[in-house]
Amino acid sequence: MRFHNINIRNILQExxxxxxxxxxxxxxxxFKKGHIPMAINIPIEDIKAGNVSxxxxxxxxxxxxxxxxxxxxxxELNNMGFRVINTIGGLAEYKGSLTKxx
Numbered sequence: 001m002r003f004h005n006i007n008i009r010n011i012l013q014e015x016x017x018x019x020x021x022x023x024x025x026x027x028x029x030x031f032k033k034g035h036i037p038m039a040i041n042i043p044i045e046d047i048k049a050g051n052v053s054x055x056x057x058x059x060x061x062x063x064x065x066x067x068x069x070x071x072x073x074x075x076e077l078n079n080m081g082f083r084v085i086n087t088i089g090g091l092a093e094y095k096g097s098l099t100k101x102x
Contacts, residue, residue: 003074005085012096021060023042023060024036025042026069035099035100036091048076060084060085
């Protein structure tokens with residue numbers, strides 16, 4: 001099984017097209033400062049530890065700040081049997097609005 005990559009600018013469209021779940025793999029602190037709308041937070045450390053409770057039938061779209069952590073997360077999730085799309089560029093390249101949590 002393999003995953004494919006998309007440009008971060010297409011993340012919302014891909015999520016709608018595939019009915020996917022957007023997963024921010026940054027830390028909880030980074031997530032609270034600003035994240036892509038509709039994203040949930042599962043830090044890369046949790047993914048590496050196998051602490052993932054996502055539906056296997058959904059496409060998982062991962063992102064991070066610059067693309068490194070999301071590539072690692074995509075490999076890990078793919079090895080766990082998830083259908084994964086990795087984003088290239090991360091939030092550093094994202095041009096849309098962000099959601100912030102207090």
